Amino acid sequence: MGATNVWDAEWEVDEEQARKLIGKRCPQLLSKPVKRLGWGWDNTVFLVGNEYVFRFPRRKMAVDSIRIEGKLLPKLEHYITIPYPKPLFYGEASDEYPAPFLGYAYMPGDFPIGLTEERRALSAKTLAKFLRRLHAFPVREALECGVRQDHRNLTDIASRKVKLQDFLKKMERHLSPEESGVIEAYLSSLQQDRVEAVNVLLHGDLHFKNMLVNQEGIVSGIIDWGDLSLGHPACDLSVAYSFLPPGARGVFFENYGEADGETKLLARLIAVYIPMLILMQAVDDGNEAIAAEAKSNMRRALSD
Structure with a gap:
């Protein structure tokens, strides 16, 4: 549909770059494999081992949202009645990557596609x-x-x-x-x-x-x-x-x-x-x- 869709990335991160960025911020995860799970409008998502998920912004407008998530999601624990991802790791923007990123515990489950x-x-x-x-x-x-x-x-x-x-x-x-x-x-x-x-x-x-x-x-x-x-x-x-x-x-x-x-x-x-x-x-x-x-x-x- 063209190269100017609202969901198009302003920058991307591949698996190798994600592995380096995660390893620098979280050396304890260096030995774990990194696999791209997918992407949405705002973030690219990676699975680290089978234990953690990291989200990297792919648009400028998503940067503030990641920061707000880091502040607010932990405060929702006593309000939320369905499991949700709580931030465990926080990476700051750097010369290597222009945005902060967050890591969470992996949540098992499937997307509700094709349900009766x-x-x-x-x-x-x-x-x-x-x-x-x-x-x-x-x-x-x-x-x-x-x-x-x-x-x-x-x-x-x-x-x-x-x-x-x-x-x-x-x-x-x-x-x-x-x-x-x-x-x-x-x-x-x-x-x-x-x-x-x-x-x-x-x-x-x-x-x-x-x-x-x-x-x-x-x-x-x-x-x-x-x-x-x-x-x-x-x-x-x-x-x-x-x-x-x-x-x-x-x-x-x-x-x-x-x-x-x-x-x-x-x-x-x-x-x-x-x-x-x-x-x-x-x-x-x-x-x-x-x-x-x-x-x-x-x-x-x-x-x-």
Whole structure:
């Protein structure tokens, strides 16, 4: 899709460079093999031995996020009800690499790709309780750690709708007429331009590529906290639409706490918006499995 995608790296680190940087900061890990696991928009991820995962920023805008993670993630321990990666190693920027990096204990699990609707429903209570506690974290304490406040203008429905319409045109040949038609009809039905601002601590990027499940398909880990921010809870609550089937949403909101109509409206929109972005990158990468899962997330989000 071109060389100017928002997910394109501004710099990269390969396995050999990662091994040297990790070894310099953590000599006790020098003897362990280093393997690249993958990459997202902001970070390249390496497995060290079978025990640790290191994340290296690949864009300037991810540098502050890594620093905030290092400060805030340890403070969430008494709030988070699902396992998450806690920083164990911290590397500073240097002449060898222009950004700080973090190392965590490796978290076992699989990405929730291709799960049945029945298995997805098993995580309704787990996800709801996780988000209820996360969103209860003190806003002031998050601000003291440098967390950004609604830097993505989450409550602006009108501009997000315009962007989605543009994305839909770009992805037209990768979607069936039925898939495109459902999304177009949904966007046409959106009449509200904005919802009232609310600030809670957000994971900020809660989708299937940042979740792990156990052998039963139940969510067992939440990873990639690079979008920690303050903003509207709908950003995270979108998982009730993209991940959970319609029949499980009642259980989810019973355990999270009832959300008003504006919150649910925005949550559903974000549940279409984020998978559309994932689809765009998956097409660019040629990753058919991720593309198929992104499509299923959008279909689920628009199911009642």
